[in-house]
Amino acid sequence: MNRIVEDMSKNNKYLITGFSGFVSKHFLDYLNKYEPGAAVFGIDICRPSFNLADYRSLSIQFAKIDLLDKEALAKCFAAFQPNYIVHLAAASSVAYSWQEPAISFRNNTNVFLSLLEAIRKSGGDVKVLSVGSSEVYGNVPKKMLPIKEITPLNPLSPYAVARVAQEMISRVYVDNFHLKIVMTRSFNHIGPGQKDIFVISSFAKQMVEAKKKGLNKGQIVTGDVSIIRDFLDVRDVVRAYSSILKRGESGEVYNVCGGQGVVLRDVIEKIADIVGIKVTIKVNKELIRPSDNKIIIGSSNKIKHDLGWKPEISLERSLQDITRYWDENSN
Amino acid sequence: MNRIVEDMSKNNKYLITGFSGFVSKHFLDYLNKYEPGAAVFGIDICRPSFNLADYRSLSIQFAKIDLLDKEALAKCFAAFQPNYIVHLAAASSVAYSWQEPAISFRNNTNVFLSLLEAIRKSGGDVKVLSVGSSEVYGNVPKKMLPIKEITPLNPLSPYAVARVAQEMISRVYVDNFHLKIVMTRSFNHIGPGQKDIFVISSFAKQMVEAKKKGLNKGQIVTGDVSIIRDFLDVRDVVRAYSSILKRGESGEVYNVCGGQGVVLRDVIEKIADIVGIKVTIKVNKELIRPSDNKIIIGSSNKIKHDLGWKPEISLERSLQDITRYWDENSN
Numbered sequence: 001m002n003r004i005v006e007d008m009s010k011n012n013k014y015l016i017t018g019f020s021g022f023v024s025k026h027f028l029d030y031l032n033k034y035e036p037g038a039a040v041f042g043i044d045i046c047r048p049s050f051n052l053a054d055y056r057s058l059s060i061q062f063a064k065i066d067l068l069d070k071e072a073l074a075k076c077f078a079a080f081q082p083n084y085i086v087h088l089a090a091a092s093s094v095a096y097s098w099q100e101p102a103i104s105f106r107n108n109t110n111v112f113l114s115l116l117e118a119i120r121k122s123g124g125d126v127k128v129l130s131v132g133s134s135e136v137y138g139n140v141p142k143k144m145l146p147i148k149e150i151t152p153l154n155p156l157s158p159y160a161v162a163r164v165a166q167e168m169i170s171r172v173y174v175d176n177f178h179l180k181i182v183m184t185r186s187f188n189h190i191g192p193g194q195k196d197i198f199v200i201s202s203f204a205k206q207m208v209e210a211k212k213k214g215l216n217k218g219q220i221v222t223g224d225v226s227i228i229r230d231f232l233d234v235r236d237v238v239r240a241y242s243s244i245l246k247r248g249e250s251g252e253v254y255n256v257c258g259g260q261g262v263v264l265r266d267v268i269e270k271i272a273d274i275v276g277i278k279v280t281i282k283v284n285k286e287l288i289r290p291s292d293n294k295i296i297i298g299s300s301n302k303i304k305h306d307l308g309w310k311p312e313i314s315l316e317r318s319l320q321d322i323t324r325y326w327d328e329n330s331n
Numbered sequence: 332m333n334r335i336v337e338d339m340s341k342n343n344k345y346l347i348t349g350f351s352g353f354v355s356k357h358f359l360d361y362l363n364k365y366e367p368g369a370a371v372f373g374i375d376i377c378r379p380s381f382n383l384a385d386y387r388s389l390s391i392q393f394a395k396i397d398l399l400d401k402e403a404l405a406k407c408f409a410a411f412q413p414n415y416i417v418h419l420a421a422a423s424s425v426a427y428s429w430q431e432p433a434i435s436f437r438n439n440t441n442v443f444l445s446l447l448e449a450i451r452k453s454g455g456d457v458k459v460l461s462v463g464s465s466e467v468y469g470n471v472p473k474k475m476l477p478i479k480e481i482t483p484l485n486p487l488s489p490y491a492v493a494r495v496a497q498e499m500i501s502r503v504y505v506d507n508f509h510l511k512i513v514m515t516r517s518f519n520h521i522g523p524g525q526k527d528i529f530v531i532s533s534f535a536k537q538m539v540e541a542k543k544k545g546l547n548k549g550q551i552v553t554g555d556v557s558i559i560r561d562f563l564d565v566r567d568v569v570r571a572y573s574s575i576l577k578r579g580e581s582g583e584v585y586n587v588c589g590g591q592g593v594v595l596r597d598v599i600e601k602i603a604d605i606v607g608i609k610v611t612i613k614v615n616k617e618l619i620r621p622s623d624n625k626i627i628i629g630s631s632n633k634i635k636h637d638l639g640w641k642p643e644i645s646l647e648r649s650l651q652d653i654t655r656y657w658d659e660n661s662n
Binding site: 098110114155156 | 440
């Protein structure tokens with residue numbers, strides 16, 4: 001058994017950027033379970049809050065590295081020589097990109113470009129997963145739903161522009177420097193451990209906390225709850241990332257989404273049912289963003305057809321796990 | 332007369348980035364002639380080689396400022412309060428962008444974003460000319476020539492990606508921060524004073540120098556001379572820039588080109604005729620870039636129709652002036 005693990009590890013060296021984040025943690029869970037013996041080198045600008053020793057079947061190193069630090073990156077490549085890079089590092093808040101467009105842009109596009117330069121200069125044989133965002137599509141008319149990968153890009157925020165630039169840069173590096181890069185356009189994801197700045201996680205936390213205080217009813221203050229979104233559980237997301245990284249074609253881009261739309265109001269009611277609380281929804285008009293897209297549903301046909309991936313975790317199970325998470329991790 | 336000049340100057344404050352370059356010098360020539368009394372604040376990372384005192388009808392200041400230096404930019408905006416910004420600063424070499432993609436990208440896109448942030452934070456009422464490049468079109472099939480502004484963008488180099496990002500950022504700032512930005516996609520330009528790293532300038536310089544040495548024949552070593560390009564004289568370019576800046580619609584992009592294609596071999600022969608030298612063309616296959624577009628011709632219909640601009644300087648006159656320039660400025 002040991003021997004098999006060792007053999008596998010030779011081609012299972014993963015460099016993960018944005019290592020300390022929510023998605024990375026779930027990617028480690030996935031590797032821990034399905035790729036025992038894999039070696040992981042995590043980099044981020046802040047330390048992870050999870051415990052590396054929990055991943056018993058993985059060999060994990062972590063280094064605090066800013067991706068714009070060329071020397072540190074070069075050293076990291078020379079020492080670790082990854083087979084795969086999972087590029088999760090991002091300034092992924094659209095709202096922040098409106099406040100600080102230049103910083104947001106740098107922490108998305110320049111950071112990515114710096115990573116590709118490190119790869120190019122290292123000369124290593126490595127395959128990169130460039131995680132992107134469905135924000136690149138902008139507001140897609142109803143008749144063009146679900147959104148396919150061939151839909152014209154229409155970036156409407158500084159964040160979205162940075163993500164389009166990331167894709168264009170990837171294509172240039174694939175075509176000219178022959179780097180192996182697969183790309184995603186990831187739609188909303190949810191799951192246990194997600195920060196409460198994200199809508200579903202926030203609602204679940206509020207309701208769990210109300211319940212803990214002994215309340216049987218509560219109020220959720222929110223923006224427009226009639227919007228329809230395509231939520232995918234983070235565990236399905238990381239499984240999709242692994243499929244794309246292993247079997248995706250270099251230069252190709254894949255939607256990562258469930259392919260199903262759900263009304264935000266229904267999600268809130270499902271969470272309330274799970275928690276066992278009666279919730280009234282109070283719409284705060286100031287929280288309604290006028291440019292917000294009413295309906296976002298992605299088509300997952302390409303990833304299903306080309307890579308055989310499909311979502312496995314139902315919305316109900318996802319919400320149960322999120323609720324349980326907050327039950328264990330809130331006041 | 333003095334009074335008119337003073338009145339005009341109130342709305343004629345130009346901030347010019349990339350001030351020390353070739354196009355800037357010609358833009359100053361234009362202002363000096365057609366907008367006496369205009370005030371100019373030039374910024375660049377290197378000092379201009381031309382003499383500011385030569386522009387007698389303009390009031391010119393220069394400051395060595397890196398556009399990524401937020402504080403310096405903020406001070407400059409507060410002190411000068413420009414009405415117009417002519418953004419010429421760029422790392423405009425495609426070849427360099429292949430060598431140093433990250434630096435090239437930063438010196439195009441990040442620099443531009445930093446400029447827009449300074450404008451946004453200054454809150455001033457200013458109109459920006461965002462100079463871009465025809466490189467954003469990539470290789471356009473022959474049947475789609477001449478290239479119109481609605482042609483899909485297909486950036487094939489890091490430089491071209493940076494230029495597309497610049498356009499996308501401009502749109503986001505126009506739509507959401509209500510900045511006034513007009514954009515160009517500028518095709519090849521030529522003219523007296525252009526550095527000899529550019530093909531036409533280089534050929535002219537070589538022939539003039541050969542002639543000065545008393546030679547009646549010479550050899551030009553070059554890449555593919557059968558390529559067709561749309562060359563526009565820099566003096567027509569700056570007149571187009573002024574038209575777009577003054578009367579172009581915010582958020583719109585305009586091709587700046589002559590609309591005529593000319594075979595590179597014919598240009599070489601025309602220069603040889605002007606210089607009075609017999610030239611043999613030696614093709615060095617290593618100088619042929621395989622990805623080079625065979626034919627690039629832009630459509631200038633939009634700028635002609637919307638703004639009434641049209642080119643006024645013939646290729647012959649342009650080549651004569653370039654030749655004269657090298658006659659006066661070479662060994």
